[in-house]
Amino acid sequence: MDDPILSMKAVGKRFPGVIALRGVSLEIGRGEGHVLLGENGAGKSTLINLLAGLYPADEGEIVFDREPYRPRTPTDAYRAGIRVVHQELSMLSQMTVAENLLFESLPQRHGLVNYGETNRRAAALLEEVGLDAAPTTLVSRLGVAQMQLVEIAKALCYDSKLLILDEPTATLTSKEVERLFEILRRLKARAVTILYISHRLHEIAEIGDRVTVLRDGQLVATQPLAGLTIPEIVHMMVGRSMEGEHAFREDIAVSGEALRVEGLRRTAKTPEVSLRVGKGEIVGVAGLVGSGRTEAARAIFGADPKIAGEIFVEGVRVDISSPKDAVRHGLCLMTEDRKGQGLLLGMSCAHNITVTDLKKISRYGVLERDAERGAATKLVEELRIKTPSIDQVVRNFSGGNQQKVVIAKWLFRGSKVLICDEPTRGIDVGARAEIYDLLWNLAAEGRGVLFVSSDLPELIAISHRIIVFAKGRVVGEVPRAEFDQHRILSLAYEEFALERSC
Amino acid sequence: MSEAAEVQRGRRAAALWNDVLRFSMREAGVAVALVLIVLFFCLTAPYFATPENFLKIFVQIAINTVLASGMTFVILTGGIDLSVGSVLALCTVVGALIMTDSDLPFIVSVPLALLGCMGVGALCGAINGFVIEQWKVPSFIVTLGMLNVASGAARVTSNNSTITGLPQPFIDFGNMILWGVFPSIFLIAVGVILIGWFILRFTVFGRFIYAIGTNEEAVRLSGHAPRIYKIAAFTISGLTAGIAAMVYLLRLNVGSPIAGVGYELNAIAAVIIGGTSLAGGKGSIIGTLVGACILQVLSTGLQLFGAGDNVKPIVIGTVIVLAVVLDAYRDRFLRAIESR
The missing domain is CATH 3.40.50.300 (P-loop containing nucleotide triphosphate hydrolases)
Structure with a gap:
């Protein structure tokens, strides 16, 4: 691939007692919608967390936007242009939407927070993601779907190049999901790359161009989504069979x-x-x-x-x-x-x-x-x-x-x-x-x-x-x-x- | 001998060594600090190494030791009890009133006063524990409330005046000195510590105190009701405040509604210096005794150096923080040994 936005080479990560990721090599193109699939424990979260700067990779190289990428803190990740919307939203619930959006660099005047400017900028971002809420609303008053939109708006405000969404639709209603996809499509049109993780197989075609399947910490395949059927994807995810390895004990009487x-x-x-x-x-x-x-x-x-x-x-x-x-x-x-x-x-x-x-x-x-x-x-x-x-x-x-x-x-x-x-x-x-x-x-x-x-x-x-x-x-x-x-x-x-x- | 057995034996030896190290680091670490401080003052401070001086230290240590022993239970569960100082004040009033306001002979009135002190103290503690557990209010807040309530109750009960005229045999017992250097009240304090040590170390209840401080949710999911044990811990803290009130009466011979101001902080300091973690689950009551000794030895030693009441708090405050910092390092070191 010419000039991918993200390129991982033989990336590995181990935790005490477990190998969470092993030799994962992956390239994601600019403006691509990339779907990451795998069962629980397949290594998806580990991969995201590496990119988010929560912990470093043990081996391998990551190149992001032509630069070697070794984030040590989440702030490094933001600065590089990677934004993650985690499954568990972490917001400052007793602060306003505007404060949450611009928290990392609140507009200032004479060393004080410039709330007029903060709210103005926040309002523009909210409009962009189509969230109908005043910038001065407390985040604790928002529903989950709205909070998610705030997180996405946050990604926009920092001019992110790669937006990672970890199961964003798990708690959304179908109408909210529709709107989320609409926004994601708009982002893609603006050349923002999206790495999307979901368990809902039927919705990934809405947003994804290619799909990568992980299993047991290893990469199974990366393929264009077009032409793949869902049973084929399921097969890639499950893959192995354990029968034979652990012969079932037939002798146990119920x-x-x-x-x-x-x-x-x-x-x-x-x-x-x-x-x-x-x-x-x-x-x-x-x-x-x-x-x-x-x-x-x-x-x-x-x-x-x-x-x-x-x-x-x-x-x-x-x-x-x-x-x-x-x-x-x-x-x-x-x-x-x-x-x-x-x-x-x-x-x-x-x-x-x-x-x-x-x-x-x-x-x-x-x-x-x-x-x-x-x-x-x-x-x-x-x-x-x-x-x-x-x-x-x-x-x-x-x-x-x-x-x-x-x-x-x-x-x-x-x-x-x-x-x-x-x-x-x-x-x-x-x-x-x-x-x-x-x-x-x-x-x-x-x-x-x-x-x-x-x-x-x-x-x-x-x-x-x-x-x-x-x-x-x-x-x-x-x-x-x-x-x-x-x-x-x-x-x-x-x-x-x-x-x-x- | 086979290679596997050899390896096995090596591992056992390593484990034993780790245990020895861990013990010496946790329990003995504080004791070594105490010995060093005592040695330092013996060598440098005039009159420190005299029987009279040690006697004085033992007298002054008693009240705080008793308070801190109950406080250890509470802190081990991960709580805090800020009310013990004013509960002590209330109990001195109750105890003094029982001994002075009745025509009973001292042989009856003194035990009655002891029961009264322990009862009122335990009741205050039980209320603390119940409110904390029933409505899930942080112990910091509830016991801060009790600090004020008990203080007010002490003033009301005593009509805002000190109560004197305790029975003479009671006063005599308080002044008694055994074997030349051990005042009676110090031996009472040691007795309380020993009972606490037995409970924490050898009983089912003590095991629960540690387990709850380590992981309350795991204890609950193991099929137990942590709240009962936590309420009990606060009750014990109140009970020891009642006993400490009797020790106060023995030492100062006066019941006072303004006694005990700030005592709770000294008790907490003794527990923390003694190596018990504010997060709960780790520590020992023997450490608490040593912690109380360190506080008093420092105070007395500094006094002998001529450091006045103005300088002493600076040093003692520093030592409290230093103890916790060292504790964190000790913990990291212990984990490093364990995972080796």
Whole structure:
């Protein structure tokens, strides 16, 4: 390509325990609409964050606008002309729209902010993006779509050459999406390059000229979007198959009922969720990020409030209004955010394991050190947690070992139903296999497992049954005999499925 | 021996070494600082190294140590208690009134006063904890409110006057000195510290205090109710303020509604110098005892140097900040060892 605006050569990035990006080479032309696709954890966010200056690349070269590009802070990125609209908007919500827009260089007069000029310039920018709001409105008064437009207006005001949008339409209504595309098309006409990330496959053709697919941190292909069908794209995204690598344990018999949820609603606006998990059964939960899987899991566990719904554990109806109730009735939740919500990072491995049930290792409220050490040592050996001592602080454990500590703490409690939310996120292949084995063993002992994952091949490899979430409800259920990546993905990408199937 | 076993043994030894290092850095680091400061003053300040001087330090340390022991519980959970100074004032009034306003023999009135002090203190603390947890108000604000409320309550209860005329045996006990250098009130303070140490180190409750300070959400999602333990921590802080009030009465023999002004800051300083993190989850009550000692030794030593009340706060203020800065470096160093 002649004179690309952005050129990446063999870019790599690793985090402790994971290789997030490996040898990614990519060129994006001036004024191009480039779509970046990949499953969760494929490396899209890492790539954007490198460009945004959040952290540096470990290897490879990036050339932006003919200059070597090595941003060390987000400010470096702005200066170079790269602007990112992140999925999680970060705005100064108690300041006005105008202040937010021009925050990095507020017009000044005699060292004071020149509000007249600020508001005038902001008004012009707002008009350009078609946002009907006064520059003096507080940002906290705006809706999400409007905030997004403010972010885009911000990009305009700094004369950005490359605008990166990370799933901008995830929370927008179809009308708002239309308007967003209109603005993006106008920007493209002004030779602004757009790097666009979305899970909604049917909308990418609106804006994209070419598409790049990432998988497991590597670049699968970069192709012109014209002529590609959606099934072809899905195939590129999913690609590998995990069957064979982890042979499904056919010997696990499903008998009876471990967990049944009926008519669970979190708020008056969310749809009802019902599901069941048998004893010895691993039920996979598929769906896109934001499809309501995590929310449902947390509501079942009592971590977040719910307004309706009945929960049965081993056939007995139980009242669950807090995690304490849930744990008492034999449920456990391994949260998505292992470090933030699952572990006591600054405490030892032993203390992390026993925290679920300190009664078991104490008498009259006084801890019995030997009992604690014995129990912790036994679980560390059983689960093959690699640590020189049970007194090691878990902060320094690898992702896989940390996840094993989380499993160990629930085994210590003797949970009957395991709800696992993305238990293998950020964990390398070897440790993953061990975790699958562990879950199978637990299922074989008669426990029920609800396994939420964004990694479809993984779900297909280990589940007895997969239920699919979209827009907060269960949209389909696929028994093992009928497992098929494309079918499940199609269910998850429900809107698209409806459009294409007729 | 096989190579694998060799490696395994090497790892174990390294882990043990890390543990030793970590212990010496966390607990003993502050103690070493104290010893160095004491040595410094012994060698340079006139009259520092005399039994009378140490006796004086022990007397002066008692109140702050008791307050700081309860404060340690609160700070370990990630909270702060600004009310202990004026809760102490309220409790001195309550305790003094019980001992002076009744015709009961001292053998009954003194224990009654102790119970009264502890009860009122614990009640103030429990209210703090309940409000903080029920309405999710920052502890800084709630205890700042209680600081004023308790202070006002002390003035109302005492009619804005000091209360004297405590029973003579009570006063005598307060002046008692054991084994030449240990005043009775210092031994009470050490007793409180030891009880606190036992609770934090060896009980389920203590484990929860640390766990909540480390990651409250993880504790909640592990199936527990952190609020109960947090309310308990504030109750303990109030309770020790009540005990500190009795120590105050033993030492100064007067109940006063204006006692304890600024005591909360000294208590916080002792906890922080002792290596407990304001963010919660890290620290120990033994460190708090050492921290209280450091504060007092500095104060006394500087006095002997002839540094007046004007210069002392400058040095002590600097030391408080320095302690936290050093703590941050120590933490980074510890992490570096751990991840080696």
